[in-house]
Amino acid sequence: MTDTELTDATRAWPDHDPATKRTVPESSVPVDQDRVEKLMAQEWERFSSSTTGSSAHHARALGTLPLGVTSSFQYWEPHPIAIESAKGAWLTDVDGRQLLDLSMGFGAMLVGHLHPLVVEYVTKALESGTLFVTPSPSATSVAELFQKRFNLEQLRFANSGTEATMYAVKAARVFTGRRGIIKIEGGYHGGYDALSVSVKPEVAEAGPEESPIPVVPFEAEAGIVHVVPYNDLDRLEAIFAEHGDEISAVVMEPVLENISIVLPDAGYLQGVRETCDRHGALLVFDEVKTGLTAGYAGASRRLGVTADLITLAKSIGGGLPLAAFGGRADIMATISDGRMWHFGTYNGNPLVMAAAAAVDEICTEEALDHAEEINNGALDALDEVIARYELPAHTVGFGVKGAVTWATAPVRNYRDYKRTDFGTAELSWLWGVNRGILTPPGLDEQWLVSVAHTQDDMGLLVQEFEELAQALRA
Ligand SMILES: Cc1ncc(COP(=O)(O)O)c(C=O)c1O
Structure with a gap:
């Protein structure tokens, strides 16, 4: 990824449907890719040392299941986090850690776990x-x-x-x-x-x-x-x-x-x-x-x-x-x-x-509108962090789902998507996982605000994102 691609302003942002939500970054400064790599190495170390139970589980699961998982989407290197139970918006992993679930079964758990x-x-x-x-x-x-x-x-x-x-x-x-x-x-x-x-x-x-x-x-x-x-x-x-x-x-x-x-x-x-x-x-x-x-x-x-x-x-x-x-x-x-x-x-x-x-x-109109309001509030707060730190990123939202896309150029199709900054996206995901927030693995997905999530829960996402912004700009 070159800086030219990151800051490509040659193509105008097209109008999008008003029923959807997307921001337009006003100005941005590229992230230092050496810093991204350094932070990533630190974060993977932190991940390994805090997920020893998941690591042991993975070693066992490899004996029976290809990649140690029941669907290849569940896998990531060096090992995915193994979950023991879930309730509302929260997961408990085999290491006994509580994780805010923003993956929510790739969007299947709209009503929350065990409603x-x-x-x-x-x-x-x-x-x-x-x-x-x-x-x-x-x-x-x-x-x-x-x-x-x-x-x-x-x-x-x-x-x-x-x-x-x-x-x-x-x-x-x-x-x-x-x-x-x-x-x-x-x-x-x-x-x-x-x-x-x-x-x-x-x-x-x-x-x-x-x-x-x-x-x-x-x-x-x-x-x-x-x-x-x-x-x-x-x-x-x-x-x-x-x-x-x-x-x-x-x-x-x-x-x-x-x-x-x-x-x-x-x-x-x-x-x-x-x-x-x-x-x-x-x-x-x-x-x-x-x-x-x-x-x-x-x-x-x-x-x-x-x-x-x-x-x-x-x-x-x-x-x-x-x-x-x-x-x-x-x-x-x-x-x-x-x-x-x-x-x-x-x-x-x-x-x-x-x-x-x-x-x-x-899933009444009111319940879904309420979850969407929480989602929109989180998107607005993330926009504010992106603007303040001039990050080369923007938010996209639809209904109760949202994502941060690490690009300042419009993403209108697959090829645009392939031009986004996957390195910083991976760091951003891992940063969240290490701070107890699980967005979907694979970088291709988006978070989901279920009817069980609160504004405070989404505040945790905004907070850890701001900490990442500080680390990127330190
Ligand atoms: C848009 C879309 N269609 C179909 C599927 C397949 O659904 P399933 O995993 O239930 O087979 C998925 C799964 O993620 C999907 O995202």
């Missing part, structure tokens, strides 16, 4: 059975709640975001009679082959910035997949112009939440909608991460652009494995009339449905 209502409903469900594999009023009731809240004509449940997005793609293919899809470069949608194209490709392999080529992992049988940069309607139109008759759907997160948070330019999502309509393709919004964290009815409703299908997971399940896909009844009819199969032994099981009913009750 009393989730515990009550799930405990009650345990009295009447864990799995029927038959229709049940508990599943029908939750389907009705989702239908109303997310404005879906029909929906089906699944167990993970991967499954939900896979079935949405299948439904789009069957409905349109076309096999191809378009996805966003850098977009993550779980493990389904077609959607694992160009998730986080090496830039050297990914072709020109304005016309990226699909990068297909060796193990994937992806089929016809085109990739386009986010926030680029011209490239989308160009792909449709050339390949329109083979494209069933554009599959995208309305707000990218797997490369920090990348917001839509004003009018972009509406433009995608219109482009899909012009070419007879469907629009699928993957709301696995946005969902309830974007507001009462998800990102689609909040941003005012309606997709043909949406996928949901994480925040809707209160920490239990729940996903859903749904939307237009004529598309979901591909299941009713036997044109497509949708199965799943655990779909709509009573335990998960009980948790979903509790989440629906907890």
Whole structure:
């Protein structure tokens, strides 16, 4: 990373949707990269000496689990922190340390850990059975709640975001009679082959910035997949112009939440909608991460652009494995009339449905607005620290989520994201971990203010961030 890239002011900040939050740094001074490296070495030493229990646990777990973890996202070097229990907004690790959880299960724990209502409903469900594999009023009731809240004509449940997005793609293919899809470069949608194209490709392999080529992992049988940069309607139109008759759907997160948070330019999502309509393709919004964290009815409703299908997971399940896909009844009819199969032994099981009913009750407009206010307060306070220390960074927020992006140039797509300062981002994450604040590992994620977090909790994040700013400028 060069200073020129860090302070690139040659491209204006575009307008963004007013339902989202982003600051524009007025002035900034590059951070001293030697200092970043020195601080990083100190912090890793501090990490190792304060997490000996996690280290021992990791050594044991390596004996059975690849990388010592149950999902590769959980891993980091030299070892991840092993957690024993969680309550509200707090985690306890195997070393007995309390950590403020700002990862919140990658955004799944929107209602907080062990919310009393989730515990009550799930405990009650345990009295009447864990799995029927038959229709049940508990599943029908939750389907009705989702239908109303997310404005879906029909929906089906699944167990993970991967499954939900896979079935949405299948439904789009069957409905349109076309096999191809378009996805966003850098977009993550779980493990389904077609959607694992160009998730986080090496830039050297990914072709020109304005016309990226699909990068297909060796193990994937992806089929016809085109990739386009986010926030680029011209490239989308160009792909449709050339390949329109083979494209069933554009599959995208309305707000990218797997490369920090990348917001839509004003009018972009509406433009995608219109482009899909012009070419007879469907629009699928993957709301696995946005969902309830974007507001009462998800990102689609909040941003005012309606997709043909949406996928949901994480925040809707209160920490239990729940996903859903749904939307237009004529598309979901591909299941009713036997044109497509949708199965799943655990779909709509009573335990998960009980948790979903509790989440629906907890996530009122007021509860989510309150969490968002706390989030916005934290973003404002971080902006103030960034401005005071002239850090080459800015904040981005959407709903109850937020992130600090270490760049002063606008991040509008994957290539912009790759130009951000990953070294300082890693130091910032580690600095927090060493001071009892766990934001998601991997630098690609964002924090989540759950309904269990308080303003004081977020004050801890601001405080440790200011200490980092002082150390960077010392
Ligand atoms: C946008 C998005 N879609 C789909 C998935 C896959 O969800 P799951 O991990 O439940 O399979 C994820 C997971 O992080 C995601 O972020």
